[in-house]
Amino acid sequence: MNLFTLNGKRALVTGGTHGLGMAMAKGLGQAGAELIINDISADKLDNALKEYTRVGLKAHGLLFDVTNDAEVKNAIDKIEKEIGPIDILINNAGIIKRIPMVEMEASDFRQVIDVDLIAPFIVSKYVGRHMIARKAGKVINICSMMSELGRDTVSAYAAAKGGLKMLTRNMATEWAKYNIQVNGIGPGYFATEQTAPIRVNGHPFNDFIISRTPAGRWGNPEDLIGTTVFLASAASDFVNGQIIYVDGGILATIGKPSNE
Ligand code: NAP
Ligand code: GCO
Numbered sequence: 001m002n003l004f005t006l007n008g009k010r011a012l013v014t015g016g017t018h019g020l021g022m023a024m025a026k027g028l029g030q031a032g033a034e035l036i037i038n039d040i041s042a043d044k045l046d047n048a049l050k051e052y053t054r055v056g057l058k059a060h061g062l063l064f065d066v067t068n069d070a071e072v073k074n075a076i077d078k079i080e081k082e083i084g085p086i087d088i089l090i091n092n093a094g095i096i097k098r099i100p101m102v103e104m105e106a107s108d109f110r111q112v113i114d115v116d117l118i119a120p121f122i123v124s125k126y127v128g129r130h131m132i133a134r135k136a137g138k139v140i141n142i143c144s145m146m147s148e149l150g151r152d153t154v155s156a157y158a159a160a161k162g163g164l165k166m167l168t169r170n171m172a173t174e175w176a177k178y179n180i181q182v183n184g185i186g187p188g189y190f191a192t193e194q195t196a197p198i199r200v201n202g203h204p205f206n207d208f209i210i211s212r213t214p215a216g217r218w219g220n221p222e223d224l225i226g227t228t229v230f231l232a233s234a235a236s237d238f239v240n241g242q243i244i245y246v247d248g249g250i251l252a253t254i255g256k257p258s259n260e
Contacts, residue, residue, distance in 0.1 A: 003235040007032035015093030017048035019192035023221030029057035066119035076126040091120035116160035172241030188247025190219035215248030
């Protein structure tokens with residue numbers, strides 16, 4: 001089982017102050033990794049660092065906007081110089097805008113693409129330079145059901161997550177020769193702040209997801225920990241360019257009529 005240990009490793013998790021980011025970071029910490037948690041909000045970062053300390057994990061906080069090239073470069077240089085080498089990167093930070101396409105402003109579309117697709121490129125570029133020099137590293141991009149499926153109102157999000165799947169494969173193609181494994185996780189529907197508006201009891205989408213998911217429930221953020229530790233550890237040293245869907249079976253089935 002030493003294949004799964006992260007002792008001596010250091011992991012940067014973008015958007016790691018709550019939701020899926022915090023759950024995955026806690027999993028990495030419990031497997032032995034030192035954590036570097038990023039967010040765009042100072043308050044959320046402070047509260048999150050208190051939570052990581054409360055559960056006995058070693059975590060540093062870095063405030064930067066993942067879409068801002070200069071801020072990201074400075075942050076990565078600062079981490080590498082003052083904290084230490086980044087062994088594991090999780091590109092988790094993300095936003096969604098649920099707007100019918102014909103009503104969506106290009107500025108809204110661009111903002112979603114910026115955070116969900118261009119930012120993983122920017123952060124990976126600056127972290128990748130150090131990983132390539134060390135000929136070692138793990139990058140995990142957080143994809144989505146929308147990397148494979150469309151849905152009313154989430155056009156920009158689907159475009160970004162579809163693009164992130166292919167960015168993952170291309171990064172794996174370019175970096176595997178440097179002993180860097182780049183893979184993705186595609187969560188199904190998970191209970192977090194991001195899905196709160198569509199997970200209200202009685203909301204048609206809430207009932208739809210429960211019937212559409214063979215497991216018959218929403219995912220709990222902790223359901224991602226096993227896959228995250230696998231992709232961050234030596235256990236996945238020959239796994240490159242894969243997207244592992246953790247979705248309770250959504251992508252495996254056409255679903256069934258709600259009255260069945
Ligand atoms: P969430 O609760 O909304 O968390 C998103 C995180 O990203 C927050 O910490 C947010 O910070 C941070 N963030 C947003 N813009 C940022 C920026 N410009 N710079 C730095 N940090 C930024 O969402 P979640 O549900 O945990 O989702 C996490 C990831 O999983 C996202 O990529 C999402 O698309 C993906 N995902 C979620 C689900 C699901 O069912 N929940 C399923 C599949 C994929 P603030 O809170 O301070 O804004
Ligand atoms: C939505 C949801 C989804 C989930 C997730 C599914 O409005 O459909 O927010 O996008 O967040 O990405 O995998």
